[in-house]
Amino acid sequence: MTTLGVIFLPDRPPEALVPAARAAEAAGLDQLWLWEDCFCEGGVASAALALGATSRIAVGLGVMPVPLRNVALTAMEVATLERVHPGRLVAGLGHGVQDWMDQVGARAASPLTLLREYTEALRSLLAGEEVSVSGRHVRLEGVRLAWPPAGPVALHLAGEGPRTLDLVGELGDGLVVPGGYTPQRLHEVVQRVRRAAEAAGRERAPEVTVFLPCAFGPDAEGLLATHRERHGAAADGPPTEVWGDAEAVAAGVRRYAEAGADAVALQPMGDVDLDRFAAAAGEVRALVAD
Template sequence: MTELGAVFRPQLPPERLRAVVRAADEAGLDELWLWEDCFREGGISTAAAALAWSERVRVGVGLLPVPLRNVALTAMEAASLHRMFPGRATLVVGHGVQDWMGQVGARPASPLTLLGEHLDALRALLAGERLTVRGRYVSLDDVALDWPPTSAVPVLAGATGPRTLRLSGARADGAVLTAATPPDGVRQARRLIEEGQREAGRAGEPHRVVAYLLTATGADAEARLRAELAAEGLESVPDLGVAGDAATVAEAVRRLAEAGAGTVVLQPTGDEPDPERFVRFTAEEVRPLVRTAPRP
């Protein structure tokens, strides 16, 4: 079954989050996703608020940039969310935007090495292990969580390039793909993830793939979608993004699901005029069409 989510984009001020969370929860949305974009809202603080303001919607943070975070802090915060809101939080770690990392003096010489070390340590700490490690970037001396999660916590990685996708397969429990990934890109990502799993002796293990889908609906949907794709330099990529009514959006969701995405998250354009309406549209109009569609 395809899970369906929507994004609260950090172009919106933090005080808008509560109304969007309540709309998502009341409408029955599967997942509401948040971003930790520099230099906007913090991922953990907004996730904690969203979880506290809601009763059932699951909340994802995609993603937390690892150059900004000591892995022990990431583990502490993740464990706290999972103990307070069991089964409702999904945290994703990744490289972050390297120019932003440079702005704060945290740009690593080897982003791939840092992400791999962070993933290994984070998964171990959340599993209740006590760690002493001396890596290139991650250094821990007899560290264990006093309050580890009470059940297994999947750790996902944000991934775009081939090496990071293989790393995700080898050392993470899932991958998050950006809205610049069309269905053929999802298929290729799945192949690279599986290569990484085989190389790490993890072939056949579950690996959740989350794909963002740039989405516009309403009278000016096509124009807003084209403008955002052009602004991102993506206007020439075929089969990227969707504009239209619920049936049109549901068909685009199905194409991503058939390509290998287990979760599809609708990403509104940066100028979406009504974010509360967008999450209701996702949950009440698109979700039933996705759930009732026949599988190929």
């Protein structure tokens, strides 16, 4: 069965998050995903709010920009959330939008090297190991968490370039794919990641989560047109979104699942009522679970 979730977009105010998280859980969804966009809600704080307001649903943090966060601090925060809400946090890491990283003076000379060093160090810290490393970007001396998680924490990486995808296959437990992908393009990405995982001698390929823009109801086509115009997409271009009633959206979700998505997070198009969006997404989940 394809894991199905929804996304709480950072263009919504922070005070809307808790009601949205509860609505997603009430609708029977598997996941709620958050974005840490500069300079909106803090991702870890938001994840803590969503986890604390719910009891079952997984909360995906997709993704934390690694140039912005010292790896020891990320380990402390992820470990705290995992200990309090075991098995419910999906920790995502990424390069960060480079223009934003420039704005805060955090741009890395080699984002790929940073992501590799960061992922390796974070995994070791979360495993309770004492870590000393002197890399190009990550430097730690005798660092050990006082309160590591009881079990392993899956680290999901984001990226679109070929070398980043190869790194995901080598090191990541998951791949986070942004919106804007056709099923065919997603299939090509999944195959590359799987080849990289096989080349690294891994028994399991990373789990793939795709963010999928979505609109429900009679206004769906209007929301779709506005979304495409806002993102500079051709009105008659190949579909990278799903829209319509629950049956139509479920059919679209199945196409992405067939292309290799293990999880799909529906991304609202437009300023829609989040309770209604979550309820409609719950109907889709029931259909794709059949």
